[in-house]
Amino acid sequence: MLASLCRVAAATAIAGTPSPWAPAPDAALDVYETALRSTIDPSSLRTFHDALGREPHIAGTDGDWRVIEWLEDSFRTMGLAVERHEFWAYLARPVDARVELVTPIRHSFRLREETLDADPDTAHPELEIGFNAYSGNGDVTAEVVYVNRGRREDFITLRELGVDLRGKIALARYGGNYRGYKAKYAEEAGAAGLIIYTDPADSGYGRGLPYPEGGWANGTSIQRGSIKTIAYSGDPLTPFRPATRDAERLDPAAVALPNIPVQPVGWSVAEAIMRRMTGRALPPALVKEWQGGLPFAYRVEGGADLRVRVMVEQERRLVHTANVIATLEGARNPDELVIIGCHHDAWGFGAGDPLAGLIAVTEAARVMADAARNGLRPARSVAFAAWGAEEHGIVGSVEWCEANADRLTRNAVAYINLDAAAMGPRFGASAAPSLKSVITEVSRRVPAADGRGTVFEQLTRDQATPGYGALGGGSDHIGFYCHLGIPACGLNGRGGQGTAYHSNYDTVAWYRRVVGSDYEPARMITAMAVGVAANLASGPIVPLDPARYVTDGRAQVDALRERAATLGIEIDLGAVTAGIDRFEEALTAATAVRGRLGVGAPSAAADRVSGLLREIDRAWIDEGGLAGRPWFRNLFAASDPYSGYAAWLLPALRQAVERRDAAAIRVQADRYVAVFDRLTALTDRLTVALNAM
Structure with a gap:
């Protein structure tokens, strides 16, 4: 019975019975x-x-x-x-921007939402035009290529189709990834500029009545947002240190901020452009995933007769x-x-x-x-x-x-x-x-x-x-x-x-x-x-639940094995699983003691227990960080480096698996064995501290 207490602690916390590590009555x-x-x-x-x-x-x-x-x-x-x-x-602020049809007709589009009598705030003079912060400055006129959501896999698909984005303006719809990666992948593919639009199927009339009659995006709704995709969060010029007035700063030219002009628009602008596309149609296999909510068949290429201008001027300071x-x-x-x-x-x-x-x-x-x-x-x-x-x-x-x-x-x-x-x-x-x-x-x-x-x-x-x-x-x-x-x-x-x-x-x-x-x-x-x-x-003992690292850790190891199989590679994570087993065994003893203590009383002993529970979370920190992203030091969780918003769990291993790098998988597995050994040692100390209460 004692040997199963750790699994029980994690499982019952989910199923309805409080975990021994949850707040006691x-x-x-x-x-x-x-x-x-x-x-x-x-x-x-x-x-x-x-x-x-x-x-x-x-x-x-x-x-x-x-x-x-x-x-x-x-x-x-x-x-x-x-x-x-x-x-x-x-930071970045807009100075000016233009999106224009050049051929087959000449037309300049409005890049600000229309004002609404039903909502007087929409006429406020301090409201800005739509912009994507950190866009590159530039003025380009070119043919158009529709890139779906601008995800990594979308650009891979276009490359497999033989679509050449070099010198073209990419047109992407929002959703599927952080907008900055749309710009990153478009620039890497050789695009001269990028337009990002809100598709009505995602958040417009495909969902319900547009604002102000309903609550969904109307044709002029523009999603603003940053497109910074550097390998750390915070101020772009001061990674790892605070951005004080006199901080030592990187040269902005050395920071991988976007170089191409990027402009967000509403779906009414996208409709006017895409309706005039006459180039290659979507292959049948792509229609289900790439067709949006505008009332015509989407195409991949605009054709030589459709040329669009994108001009963006921003100030970075x-x-x-x-x-x-x-x-x-x-x-x-x-x-x-x-x-x-x-x-x-x-x-x-x-x-x-x-x-x-x-x-x-x-x-x-x-x-x-x-x-x-x-x-x-x-x-x-x-x-x-x-x-x-x-x-x-x-x-x-x-x-x-x-x-x-x-x-x-x-x-x-x-x-x-x-x-x-x-x-x-x-x-x-x-x-x-x-x-x-x-x-x-x-x-x-x-x-x-x-x-x-x-x-x-x-x-x-x-x-x-x-x-x-x-x-x-x-x-x-x-x-x-x-x-x-x-x-x-x-x-x-x-x-x-x-x-x-x-x-x-x-x-x-x-x-x-x-x-x-x-x-x-x-x-x-x-x-x-x-x-x-x-x-x-x-509470005298802070209610942090270490048992969830056993269940969640095992689940993520299983997920990595499945991902590796999908990618066609073999991985051996037996040593990591053995590390989880040792941690679970140590946690079993601690869980049994914690379950008997109840609320406990404020004391130096309770403070020591709380301190050790905090250290268990810190045990996931590795000063070396992730490969290519050393600012991300938590080996349990990080953002997905290919989409930005999603989570990668056990990210150092996940990255090695995604790269199909057998040597890196072995190295990263050793890092996780070390993490679980740290967790085991901390948990042994936790049991001693609990017994001293």
Whole structure:
């Protein structure tokens, strides 16, 4: 029986019975959680939304600084200690852009959303044209090639078809990968320029009525966004070090930023171009995957008679902006830190992205500060963070992580990310393995936003167990999780009937029409965030679950074997599996002791146990990082280097498998054996520490 306890701990946490490592039943913690949940106020969330979403606030603009100052004033009014962390980052802003039909007719397209009488904010003078930050500057006129979603496999398909992109303008639709990789692969294929458009099948009339009648993209909706794809997150010129005013910086010419002009457009522009394409039709085998929602058959090539002009001029320069971090000091272990965060910058008003998350961070700060004034204060400190310049490539949070790396490595318990979190009533989460159990336990007590039971019941309506995603790229967890090894999670509510993602239509009016004006999704997200934070910050033993690394580790080894078989290569991961077995055996003893202890009492012994649980997450950090991406040091998880957003688990091995490199597979397998040996040694120490309680 004892030999199976570790597997039982991980399995029962998923199946419904709490893991021994999950928060133990605790009357005092129940009182605290209940007090926090009961004071979350939809009218407060609405007020925060009005204040934060009143004007456009791209990073470094006057509007951005007004948001920063509002956050500082609000957090101080709550009684929190406020830090303004300033940084100077290399950002991009638009100067001018053109997309034109040159032949068979001459026509210049509008590159800004149309203004709407139903939403006066869409006429705000500070709204920018559509742009992809870090586009190369250039002015090209050329034939057009449709590249589907601009994924790596799409360009491979075009090469196999004999389609030559050299000197052509690539036309890609959004989706399938991070937009920066569309630009990277187009440039590598020899394209002279790139147009990226929003296809109506993905987020326009193929999904429902367009805005303002409905909530989906209309023909002029333009998705803005960064296209930076360098091998690290944060400021492009200061990898591994904070971007202070006087920091030593790389030469911009030495940084692999895009060189070709890249311009995003709405589907009405794409329709006018693609309707005139007369070249090679889609091969029948590609129609199902490559045909979008425009009302004609898509083609691969435009033909010699169709020529399009793309001109982009952007300014890249150092921009001064800031993070805002407000801290509620812990009563017993103030140096230990749980962080709840979301970025504050936006491409326009940002009512959904980021403010649907930032209002939850702000409300979480308010209710936890109020509880502290009423005598309910967590043992560990809780920080509420609003990050700057996330939209340009996860800049502000990474700069804070790099500036505070030693302190965070020693003392951070976890990071809870709420980027654009409250976008609908359906709860979801992506998380490090060690945080899945605490999320599940909190979900049992939080009402679902749709009014049908708890979040846990919502998560298990259509499946036996809650399912959580893996953290990949694309948001502010990256610096904490992938660089420093601090466990992180992203909480979200989805299911709203529409999208205004990164467009000038992402206004408070759009949000209330599409997501709703009752702010129930934001209440749910706030309740989940404060519940997870309260559990992580309050218990004598921090509720990080090491058993999930056994089940998740085994699952990923199996997935790698399957991937290798698909690629036609043989791999031997027996040594890695044996390492997992040794870790599981050590964890069995620790789990048995933990199961007998219950809540425990605050003590130096409990602090030692909590410290060892934090070290288990840090054991995945390897100073050498990933091959070609040394900034990514977490050997458990990293972003997919071919798509950007997706997660690669056991990424050093995954990369070697994808490259079909037998020698590299053996080397990386040895690194993972070393990780599991570190985990085993830490777990042996954990058992000793638990027995001393």
